[in-house]
Amino acid sequence: MALKKSLLIASAAWLSALSTLAEAATVTYDFDVAWVTANPDGAFDRPTIGINGQWPIPQITCNVGDRVVIHLTNSLGNQSTSLHFHGLFQNGTTHMDGPPQVSQCDIPPGQKLTYDFTVDQPGTYWYHSHTRGQYPDGLRGPLIVHDPKSPFAGQYDEELVLSVSDWYHEQIHNLLPAFISKGNPTGAEPVPNNALFNETQNLKVPVRPGKTYLVRMVNIGAFAGQYVWFEGHNMTIVEVDGVYTQPAEAEMIYITAAQRYSFLLTTKNETGANFPFVGSMDTSLFDAIPDDLNWNVTGWLVYDDAKPLPEPAVIEGDFDAFDDMDLVPFDNQTLLGEPDQTIQFDVIMDNLGDGANYAFFNNITYTAPKVPTLYTALTAGELANDAAVYGEFTNAHVLQKDQIVQIVVNNLDSGRHPFHLHGHQFQAIHRSAADEGTFDGSNATMTNFPQIPMRRDTLSLEPNGNLVLRFKADNPGVWIFHCHLEWHVASGLIATFVEAPKQLQETIKLPQDHLYICAAGHVPISGNAAANTVDLLDLSGQNRAPDPLPAGFTARGIIALVFSCVCGILGVAVVAWYGLAPDPGAAGSALQANGSSTDDDGQQGVLAAGDKSAGAPVQTVQTLVSAAGR
Amino acid sequence: MPDVFAVPVFVIVFRESIETVIIVSVLLAFLKQTLAGPGRDDQVYKKLIKQVWLGVGLGLLICLVVAGGLIGTFYTVGHDAWQSSEYNYEGAFALVAVTIITPLGVGLLRIGKMQDKWRVKLAKSLEAPISTTGSKAGWLKRFAEKYTMFFLPFITVIREGVEAIVFIAGVTFSAPATAVPLPVVVGLAAGILVGYLLYKGGVTAKLQYFLVAATCLLYLVAAGLFSRAVWYLEQQKWNNIIGGDAAELGVGPGSYDISKSVWHVDCCSPEFNGGGGWSVFNAILGWTNSATYGSVISYNVYWIFVMAMFVALRYKETKGALAIDEGEECTRRFHRPG
Structure with missing residues (x-):
């Protein structure tokens, strides 16, 4: 059902794209966000966040160059909300990016907010709530930007959008307090109850023989990365996270939470059998695997409705997934020059004085400031260039216009983390294997960067490994860099980049409704992270992380x-x-x-x-x- | 070396056997001092000695049965069944031990002063038929009193033995099976040797000093036990909260409940990995690397109770109209109420 709908929307949009061609249009959506009841895995009816009374929520579809306007009404009644358009640059509209206390205020129950931005990039994206831990409750869906000028246009007959995700029977607002509590000192993340394709199970995808499909795959899950393969069919990867790539053959891909892959899939010429495809949750992310957990989800490429749907074959041994670092961007963009600024993040998990387990970049666990960071940047005048005004617990770094920025992430934790940067597609210039330790800039084997590095916006970091990213600070805004495991967002694995604050002050004019929801939520909109408007360097009263555990004898x-x-x-x-x-x-x-x-x-x-x-x-x-x- | 001799196992066995032999040897020495010798209550002496050894023997037997059962359970159902409420048992055993030790200490101290009164009373209480007037609870009390010499070593052996078994079982999950038997034997031998020396010392050294020293040691152990009993019960609650065995988290964050913590050092744990020397420290002085309000307060309250008790006893003795009778009353209060 769900798939059919998105197919319809996709083809409708495709037609409109063809008819209007290069003409920029305005695509308008009215989203009434409210609770509905859903049961995608057939196991459990639960309250789920839907849009306009429906779940799964609608796909947002537009063409490159279109203006997208979304009128959002929060009818949840008991929760605030927000929308983030994952992967979109929001060039000139950083205040439309979505994360509360970063670039806007949370939308309180009963309030409305209009997201209004222009999309100048093609590819496969998604949108989701960026309010504390909320999107796994259902507020997550694909966002597809069609591109009449795609280098692969004409190489496929039809388009399919296929989401993979994980599903919890318990609501996040029940799971989160237990996750971040002294009763969970190891920080064991809640394990999903099931995996889903297109927010359902046993998905049947009707296909026609002898055709080539462009499959746009999005992981809209909260936690689980998934191994995905199609029995009897290869995938030809042509896009990752909105970046066209040189075609690359893959038998199996690993798609972390928030990543996207587009690949060409050519069907068989005969309709003698149907073929299963499988999403298998990465169980290495789970601290303990519940006895009753089925971490696989199966769908079928259905050539003939009358034929049986075969069970997928069991794969023995380790999964051998395609390494996304081997991809080459289609535009052959070369390695950015030497960095003007290098920022190193060491990832650790540790317990604070309340006994709960938190996630840290450089010993700082992100704690949202009193004033959204963007609003501080807009109201701090000259001091906006001083990272101190953004608070001690936001991991804030100020980037100047057009600087080359290098991010080194050292994983001192034994878990895999998919890191996502808002507002940019970074060059992934180095990624170590697991257990290779921290990055060493003087080690030639580590600094042997590729000449044409792969680019994307979400990249997996291996356990006890490291990665190096580069990007050009050519998009003024406030962008966060964070682990996209929703649990770690809540436990503080977030850093803030304030990019070109002077330009922001000159160009950004906040719409009235943005200010209105702040007032409705009693959120201050000017001053430093502590809402101090007089002495911007005085951070007394700022939101703080809990104190460290007492050391030994107090x-x-x-x-x-x-x-x-x-x-x-x-x-x-x-x-x-x-x-x-x-x-x-x-x-x-x-x-x-x-x-x-x-x-x-x-x-x-x-x-x-x-x-x-x-x-x-x-x-x-x-x-x-x-x-x-x- | 680690393949044939797991040090934690040795320490565990040594520690547990010391705790047992202190009590057994003190009992034996006490019985010998008060009752042994030609022409004295030889029958009673032999009977009581028999009780002590019967207690030890039965306790050991039960330990062996428990060990057998545990090994069976560990390898069939998995080891979580017992572990899930291990600390509740430990806490309960410790509480029982404290309630036995506390009056016993008074008895030990009064041996010197009241030796023969005590002996006569003891003999009487052991010999005399149970009076028929008491209620059910009274009967139980008298029964327990009559067989104090049985119950004390019995409970002690069970408690220490089961503790040792559980600890060893826990430790052996991370050590090869071949490394277990030797340290068990050596630990037992060392413990028994210490007990024997204590016993020998007890019967030949100046009795009063020995008794006082032994009693002080006993109360130190008891205070530690009382504190530990509370600690165990709290730790069990904590284990239930975090849904596992906190000891598996080592000694770092999460191995204890921060909201109840008075001090915590990430080392020197008497529980983790057998505890090493710290477990001996723990057994004798009640040391813990992770003190809680409950464990600290209970430790101090216990001592204050003990001090108050002795001051009150002394007060009664010195100010009482007839010291001997008062003493007798005290003795009765602790050994034969009503």
């Missing part, structure tokens, strides 16, 4: 230990005092006893008592006590 620990020791020593002393004190009842007799009794005497006393009859014991006690009393 004052309270020392007091407790000393008190316990004193108590123990006193206690022992009292026991000894009591034990050694002479028995008052026997005191008189004790005086008569041999005062100089030695150890042996005492011992004899006891032993001697044994020789005597039952009438003797009192004597024994006296002797013994006097011996002990001395």
